């Protein structure tokens with residue numbers, strides 16, 4: 001997997017669920033807020049690619065493109 005910050009080889013996922021290399025593990029990645037209910041969003045992956053999904057899913061099905 002690739003680091004979302006620099007494109008290098010990522011080793012872990014940060015709190016937001018984004019793959020990053022060791023150089024960025026301490027950085028905060030701000031996840032967007034759900035446009036439907038203002039809950040924080042987490043990174044999801046589907047066969048169509050990655051997207052932000054509402055953490056209140058399945059109560060809320062708000063999504064946002066990356």
Ligand SMILES: [Zn+2]
Nearest residue numbers: 003005006021
């Ligand atoms: Zn990196």
Ligand SMILES: [Zn+2]
Nearest residue numbers: 034037054060
């Ligand atoms: Zn929501």
